[in-house]
Amino acid sequence: MDRNPSPPSPGRDKEEEEVAGGDCIGSTVYSKHWLFGVLSGLIQIVSPENTKSSTDDEEQQTELDEEMENEICRVWDMSMDEDVALFLQEFNAPDIFMGVLAKSKCPRLREICVGILGNMACFQEICVSISSDKNLGQVLLHCLYDSDPPTLLETSRLLLTCLSQAEVASVWVERIREHPAIYDSICFIMSSSTNVDLLVKVGEVVDKLFDLDEKLMLEWVRNGATQPLDQPQEESEEQPVFRLVPCILEAAKQVRSENPEWLDVYMHILQLLTTVDDGIQAIVHCPDTGKDIWNLLFDLVCHEFCQSDDPPIILQEQKTVLASAFSVLSAIYASQTEQEYLKIEKDLPLIDSLIRVLQNMEQCQKKPDNSTESNTEETKKTDLTQDDFHLKILKDILCEFLSNIFQALTKETVAQGVKEGQLSKQKCSSAFQNLLPFYSPVVEDFIKILHEVDKALADDLEKSFPSLKVQT
Secondary structure, three states, X not given: OOOOOOOOOOOHHHHHHHHHHHHEOOOOOOEHHHHHHHHHHHHHHOXXXXXXXXXXXXXXXXXXXXXXXXXXXXXXXXXXXXXHXXXXXXXXXXXXXXXXXXXXXXXXHHHHHHHHHHHXXXXXXXXXXXXXXXXXXXXXXXXXXXXXXXXHHHHHHHHHXXXXXXXXXXXXXXXXXXXXXXXHHHHHHHHHOOXXXXXXXXXXXXXXXXXXXXXXXXXXXXXXXXXXXXXXXXXXXXXXXXXXXXXXXXXXXXXXXXOHHHHHHHHHHXXXXXXXXXXXXXXXOOHHHHHHHHHHHHHHHHHHOOOOOXXXXXXXXXXXHHHHHHHHHHHHHHHOOOOHXXXXXXXXXXXXXXXXXXXXXXXHOOOOXXXXXXXXXXXXXXXXXXXXXXXXXXXHHHHHHHHHHHHHOOHHHHHHHHHHOOOOHHHHHHHHHHHOOOOHHHHHHHHHHHHHHOHHHHXXXXXXXXXXXXXX
């Protein structure tokens, strides 16, 4: 028969649907009854009867029953839904998870509980509630002392979520300040972990903390800078003093070994450190650390990012990491020019990289020629995009660094640069185009040296930039 089936008769089916609808969480199809059952099972796991087991049962306490794991993982997935997250909040699930974290020795269960809280904290109302619970806050911060990488990863994700909420960020900053051991734990993770996902997430937490509170950043920079005089040698061997900058460096090296593009966060942490004098000193005070950071960043900008065989558009992907890396290099260069690792022969590769990035920037910012589209309202609006804003920041950093290097160039180095091509007419023109008019004295001094090295090249550049000829 070619006809639509008859609709179901009213009565029992409709009644069952209404009952089922009453069991649903919000507008979802998730069952309240089922969720109650899972949470009740969690309560049983950490009940006094189960936690008073003998030593023989300790091994079992670290393992999670497969059925329970599957069910609690479903809750983890469900908690990304706001209706479910709010229902968990109403049912006081955070208190249940706090009990699990305080009593359970099972790494997988602890990871999942923190993960659920992390999902719940993505919603502002719940984030405020979680953050206002001092006991829960203590338990969560204590998870940073855990030895289980997945639990550490979820704890870091939760902290980053809370720190990103303006209403509660200061609460967490203050709690972290009140727990000095967190500094040691984070430094230990950065200096010893090979889990790149964890390193990136911990780096994001540190970056956010430093961005929010300069005072905390200074405390951490100074922490471990000098060993207490009254501390016995034996004790210092058992409890090593962590210094922040070497730990950041180790983490950056580990992240780079897997994917250099994930270095953005650690480059930004170093950049934040260079905004305060103590941070600069922490980087350059120890010759080995300063040298290692300089070499790492030098290698990244000269041989890794924005290379000559890359399309210019790659700059859009790498603009933030390049801005941070060049900013740190510039700060080190300006503060410690007498260091052995800052020898003048490294200036030419840096000049080459700086000019190459500036040239790529010019290509990225070019407008279509004589096209009707270029005059549309939409195209005009793109002039003020966020990309242009970040590119402007990068350009300012590049020009300042380039001008500092130009000021340090000797006649011999300029001659070498002209011979090897780092200071060709095309590259000098690109440099001048970006440096003028703000750095006119620097360019004029460079032209004077160039006249002694290659008068024809200097004359050509003066013709291209008439303002220089008048002033030289």
